[in-house]
Amino acid sequence: MIGIVTALQIEGQKIINYFQLKKIVTENLFPIFTNKEKSIYLTISGVGKLNSSLASLNLTNKFDIHSIFNIGTCAGSKDKKIGSLFLINKIIDSSFNKEYFPDILFEHNLIEQSIKTVDIPANTEENILVDMEASGFFHSASKVLSLENIHILKIISDHFDDSFFDKEAILNIFEQNMDQIAKYINNVSFKFSNPSFTNKELERISDFFINYNFTDYQKQYFLSKLKALKVFKLDFNFLDTYKNEINNKTDLNKFFNLVIEKCNQLIKEQND
Amino acid sequence: MTKFSKKFSHIYIEKKALNHKNTLKILAKYPKAEIIEINNYKQIFNRRSQSWKSQKKSQNLILGFREDNFLYKGSNVTPNFGYDNFYYNSVVLNCLYDCSYCYLQGMFPSANLVIFVNNEDFINKAIIQSENHNPLYLCISYDSDLLSLEGLLGYCREWITSINDNIIIEIRTKSANFNSLKDLKAKDNVILAWTLSPENIIKEQEPLTASLKARIKGIKDAVKNGWKVRICIDPILCYKDFLKDYLGLIDLLNSEIDLSKINNFSFGLFRMENSQFKKFKTIQSENKLAHYPYVKDKNYLTYDQEAYNEITYAIFEKLNSIGINNELIDFQKIN
Numbered sequence: 001m002i003g004i005v006t007a008l009q010i011e012g013q014k015i016i017n018y019f020q021l022k023k024i025v026t027e028n029l030f031p032i033f034t035n036k037e038k039s040i041y042l043t044i045s046g047v048g049k050l051n052s053s054l055a056s057l058n059l060t061n062k063f064d065i066h067s068i069f070n071i072g073t074c075a076g077s078k079d080k081k082i083g084s085l086f087l088i089n090k091i092i093d094s095s096f097n098k099e100y101f102p103d104i105l106f107e108h109n110l111i112e113q114s115i116k117t118v119d120i121p122a123n124t125e126e127n128i129l130v131d132m133e134a135s136g137f138f139h140s141a142s143k144v145l146s147l148e149n150i151h152i153l154k155i156i157s158d159h160f161d162d163s164f165f166d167k168e169a170i171l172n173i174f175e176q177n178m179d180q181i182a183k184y185i186n187n188v189s190f191k192f193s194n195p196s197f198t199n200k201e202l203e204r205i206s207d208f209f210i211n212y213n214f215t216d217y218q219k220q221y222f223l224s225k226l227k228a229l230k231v232f233k234l235d236f237n238f239l240d241t242y243k244n245e246i247n248n249k250t251d252l253n254k255f256f257n258l259v260i261e262k263c264n265q266l267i268k269e270q271n272d
Numbered sequence: 273m274t275k276f277s278k279k280f281s282h283i284y285i286e287k288k289a290l291n292h293k294n295t296l297k298i299l300a301k302y303p304k305a306e307i308i309e310i311n312n313y314k315q316i317f318n319r320r321s322q323s324w325k326s327q328k329k330s331q332n333l334i335l336g337f338r339e340d341n342f343l344y345k346g347s348n349v350t351p352n353f354g355y356d357n358f359y360y361n362s363v364v365l366n367c368l369y370d371c372s373y374c375y376l377q378g379m380f381p382s383a384n385l386v387i388f389v390n391n392e393d394f395i396n397k398a399i400i401q402s403e404n405h406n407p408l409y410l411c412i413s414y415d416s417d418l419l420s421l422e423g424l425l426g427y428c429r430e431w432i433t434s435i436n437d438n439i440i441i442e443i444r445t446k447s448a449n450f451n452s453l454k455d456l457k458a459k460d461n462v463i464l465a466w467t468l469s470p471e472n473i474i475k476e477q478e479p480l481t482a483s484l485k486a487r488i489k490g491i492k493d494a495v496k497n498g499w500k501v502r503i504c505i506d507p508i509l510c511y512k513d514f515l516k517d518y519l520g521l522i523d524l525l526n527s528e529i530d531l532s533k534i535n536n537f538s539f540g541l542f543r544m545e546n547s548q549f550k551k552f553k554t555i556q557s558e559n560k561l562a563h564y565p566y567v568k569d570k571n572y573l574t575y576d577q578e579a580y581n582e583i584t585y586a587i588f589e590k591l592n593s594i595g596i597n598n599e600l601i602d603f604q605k606i607n
Contacts, residue, residue, distance in 0.1 A: 099310075099311075101310075103323075103327070103332075105326050112306050114308075143320075187274055187275070231557075264565035267565055271512060
């Protein structure tokens with residue numbers, strides 16, 4: 001699933017329209033909009049890095065997000081046009097004197113830039129993009145997601161002056177960049193598949209666990225062996241052959257070792 | 273559609289390395305790369321939540337300036353070839369290749385390539401160290417494959433032409449890049465070591481490396497030019513009929529190369545330190561190698577004694593039958 005975090009509703013509005021997102025009415029902490037068919041979730045964080053940090057964690061905790069985007073506005077120097085869209089490759093947190101580096105591994109057509117995240121709105125021109133969310137967003141997102149799945153897109157809304165507050169202008173700069181933003185989101189939302197169990201296999205494993213009161217460690221170890229069997233293209237039919245009666249912990253441990261040994265034997269035989 | 277960026281699309285450079293001649297040389301070869309300034313290579317290399325698998329598909333470059341740790345003592349699973357003063361260095365971290373069994377994926381948090389641009393400082397430190405440790409046996413490519421990077425860096429040439437006779441260096445490779453050293457005169461204290469595997473293993477488990485044919489050509493050329501050459505068949509992977517493939521490889525080498533001119537032969541079964549194996553298993557979750565029921569030998573996972581006995585016996589017998597004495601054969605064991 002794709003997650004998008006914007007600071008203000010006005011920044012998210014064109015994205016909401018573009019992906020036909022609907023508000024989830026039960027979400028009170030931070031507003032969340034979704035199009036479940038497209039597996040997209042957008043949340044409005046409010047201004048500032050703390051809000052952005054909390055909203056991104058809220059989103060990733062509630063939904064199975066594999067790629068997350070902070071999309072918003074920033075201030076830029078006068079040599080850069082209002083409405084220019086940038087992909088951020090370095091974030092400098094001015095108050096913590098900390099630097100963050102997104103992992104940009106996918107091909108794209110955007111211009112990359114560094115950004116500085118500040119705590120109060122900047123009104124003195126600097127030769128770097130300046131925003132109020134990127135560092136908080138990245139700090140939290142990188143706790144739960146792999147770095148290449150965290151993306152920051154910023155559009156210049158002002159040259160360190162008051163034009164930021166012109167709502168119509170904000171809608172316009174998002175409108176003019178929407179195709180590029182959507183294209184980027186589609187291009188980079190990628191997830192490696194891991195060998196996981198089918199529903200039928202999960203049922204079978206669950207049935208097996210019901211009959212034997214394995215410890216959590218034993219269950220995890222056993223699951224890793226079953227994953228190994230899948231990688232070796234083996235089925236779990238051998239589980240049906242066990243009808244062992246377990247009377248105590250010693251019996252259980254013996255039985256566990258027996259089943260693990262069987263898995264190992266099957267793998268060795270299949271190791272071609 | 274998702275497409276990974278080209279190799280070295282992003283180059284991160286430590287401030288201290290910005291104006292070094294090797295930095296400028298490397299940047300000239302990647303004029304379109306995005307340049308990002310950093311304070312220390314660890315800011316990129318040691319980040320949390322990196323994906324080895326994704327980074328291998330779009331490897332980026334980190335240029336650093338090393339100020340300490342120029343030499344390391346060899347570990348107990350690295351072959352020391354009878355030299356007590358066995359050292360290695362890490363002038364480059366990681367490798368261009370993507371071998372599925374590589375221990376580096378369990379050791380490093382990142383698949384990005386780190387190049388320390390001040391190679392001259394590594395050479396000088398080795399020379400100073402050799403004054404007290406004579407001879408100093410030094411692997412200059414342990415956490416990488418320097419010869420595969422020779423076109424970009426020229427580090428192997430710098431080492432070969434700079435060291436004194438107190439230092440013996442080993443350059444180990446899976447490349448076919450001997451041509452980049454062809455004009456140099458062979459030196460007695462330089463060993464060029466090629467790691468080989470049967471062609472089916474190269475195809476399945478060693479993506480991006482040179483083909484067996486190309487590596488054999490490199491060995492032949494090096495031998496012809498008078499270089500000392502070591503052949504390493506390590507790691508040996510066990511599977512159904514694996515012996516047939518590995519003994520077939522020795523037969524092929526015997527038919528292509530005058531093996532009497534090879535300095536020595538080094539073999540080793542797949543082995544990996546326990547904590548490295550855990551990461552390896554996560555990264556290579558779809559690879560059979562990560563799920564085989566290995567045995568634990570000290571703190572390493574490896575094949576059982578039966579496999580060890582089978583392969584050592586077969587290899588010694590095969591090499592003896594073609595006239596290679598046991599003294600020339602090293603079989604790596606976990607000490």
